[in-house]
Amino acid sequence: MSVTMIKEFRLPDLGEGLTESEILSWKVAVGDTVSLNQVIAEVETAKAVVELPSPFAGVIRELHEQPGTVVEVGKPIVSFEVADDAGPAPAGHAAPSRGVTPAGQRASGEEPAAPKREPNLVGYGAVVESSGRPARRPRNLPPVERSGDTTPAGAAPVRIEPAETIVIEARAGVPSGDRPRSTPPVRKLARDHGVDLALVTGTGPAGLITREDVQEFLRQGSAGQAAAPAGQKRAGGQGERETRTPIKGVRKHTAAAMVSSAFTAPHVTEFLTVDVTPSMELLAKLRGTRTFAGLKLTPLTLAAKAVLIALSRNPSLNSRWDEANQEIVTFNYVNLGIAAATPRGLTVPNIKDAHALTLEQLAEALALLADTARSGKTAPADLSGGTMSITNIGVFGIDAGTPILNPGEAAILALGAVRSMPWEYRGEVALRQVMTLSLSFDHRLVDGEQGSRFLADVGAILAEPGMVLTMV
Template identity: 50%
Template sequence: MTASPARAQRFREFKMPDVGEGLTEAEILKWYVQPGDTVTDGQVVCEVETAKAAVELPIPYDGVVHELNFGEGVTVDVGTVIISVDTDPGAGPAAVPAADAPQEAAPSAEEDAEPQGRQAVLVGYGAAPSSTKRRARKPQPAVPAQPESASAALQAELNGRTTPTPVVTPVPVPAAPAAPVAAPAATAGRPLAKPPVRKLAKDLGIDLATIAPTGPDGIITREDVHAAAAPAAAAAPAGAPVPVAAAPAEPGTVDTAARERRVPVKGVRKATAQAMVASAFTAPHVTEFITVDVTRTMKLVQELKQDPDMAGLRVNPLLLVAKAFLVALRRHPEVNAAWDEAHQEIVYKDYVNLGIAAATPRGLIVPNIKDAGSKTLPQLASELGELIATAREGKTSPAAMSGGTVTITNVGVFGVDTGTPILNPGESAILAFGAVKLQPWVHKGKVKARQVTTLALSFDHRLIDGELGSKLLADIAAVLERPKRLITWG
């Protein structure tokens, strides 16, 4: 029977949103609510990780959590329902939501329906055809219904995962026996399994049709797939790839597999890997190096820490490297550009969104300071400190990582002299700032201990030729060698 419009509006479904720019999936990291919990409009119910960042998702409804469709650690496609909310829990127990109930005509006065179990409906399947038919019943004496408390009925509805109980009817077996009522089958005989389980089976090379389901309503679970994969691995021919585990080592040999750990590549780390491969094989990289005496810059850092205008701000060498980079870009604006392959054009940008590479537990991310070229030194210090703190907390938003034009990577914090950084896709240049160390240096005709660092600049050779790239790097070094140029050139 079709639910009324009011009933259809009672259970509201919240779908995985596109929290970035064209993202197709996200992994559920943590649920903050469980079925039966009360939620309000705007309350954060879960944290998800996209290919760009970890993001908290608020629910847009008031009510009681009816069901969580996926567990933690599951990757879900954008647009898939992840949670449903009962927006009118005070109305008492409700029938199975219309989205879960099979569509059928109302029974006539001469017939009544057999008791039916809740039928699983998975994404992409729809409801399976019923395997039982209605039949007329002889009038039966009225039997008083067993009392059931409203709270117990509501809890059963909230759980929504009861396995159908077989109904035994003491009637003669018909001449043409019907097939036994088993767990609901998928449309066109396709096995029932949720998308993550189906993907797992595909990755392990397991045919779902060969697996006996043990989940509620005949659904194949992850455990079912792993159980089916174990004998398949043992029976694999010599030399064939084994998806689950390698065969035991021969006596006297070292079992290296037992001392290895395998972690799925996903989320930020997966996106970073794909972006770096695409960049390395798309943009022709050129990297140039310069070693520079930054003794004066390091003295200026100490002076700025005592300046009242910089009170409460994070002042470090990276701040002045960023400012030197911005000053040099102002002198060579042709560097701040992008290559438009589709239109075969070079796009010159009159703004600088300065990216700062940040290492986080989930991988490398590059949030950027919007319109950094227009910031004063205190403003730049404030935004740089906030950007790094947010990244370390894992709270960087996708918007903060989009639209970058150039980037700085501070490898010096790890004690590394320099490197050959790879461009972020769509950007024209990236500057690696190495460790600052005391080294013997010729200063005013004498060898003295000076604070020295090495800078490396990688740039897209389609946009920037050797002359332009060299001038930019030389100007950055000149500012760091004599920071008063921040005033005369700025």
């Protein structure tokens, strides 16, 4: 019988101080043997879907949370059975050797073990020891609990039979935010009867939901409001007049951000309709060149480049209102946000240092951003730190709108559909390609003159790309 111990893995902060994540799916089951950094789960934060790698090599002993459950950062989500020397050593410290004789004592003359490297909890693979470069560690991650660290000095190591499982019950007095608190057996009882624990009032210590609470809920005949396994409260089947879906994940975050932005920043929206025929002709020429062969070139590509050039001439639109310090922060770089409609809701990933990219590089970055957003794999870091955004409503056939600012940004530009319309051209009426630009900006940061000049610059570039020569 080998010497093993149980180690818990607690949900880490997956970026930007997020407080909770939803377990979308488990990639492992109880009894599976996993390796270090093997993907064990897919979780959804308020901003993105993230694959969660294993911090240990060992055997899965218990999955504490079921798919569809929203879990707070720091809560145990899975327990591993590992060898007593497995797991990450504290950062910057050498892990002492854990060689043990049959009597539980250290073997005589045993050399200390080599320093251990902490596994990458939110990365994509174990750190390669042979690399001469320092390892990159995710920021803001809580330390992983090591059950062996609490063993008194000189005590024999914990020995666990392969069939044993440690069940960690919920403890009274531990706050759990908005997620209903209950024990694993009670959650199983609720799942078996289709009960949504969010609708059950807990009578246990600190609001803990007990087995009796679930049974009382069933006796009252309220189970009609139970949740479907996929997280939809009511399936809207035959005879149902409404469907209820929990507000969580990306949509919950987006709603809170938009409400905060709309009622914090004084929005002003201006419109400009532009003859973009020269830009459409330029795109057609570029698609036939060797440089842009295989690249997806769209009106958004040229509009993004026009925005970057216009921002260099109108820096107030690339700034932030710092309420806490009563300062206006003007950015000397551009992290350009692109609003993306995904199956899980609206996200605004941004292209870091977009101002430094050529048109070719910008086209590549836009294509990668779109593919990543559609697949739901945008990294949390790419969803924060934006300085200005573009939303392309024209792809939906819409001409204009009043976009809401992405929180913390001074401006957002909406691109309307490109339409063939009768237009005044060289003193005559001709059929031209026309687009409407809608610019919303924070009037605390941007005066009407500054916003108008920026919008005029963008329009001038799209109306005649050669005007760039007079601006840079």
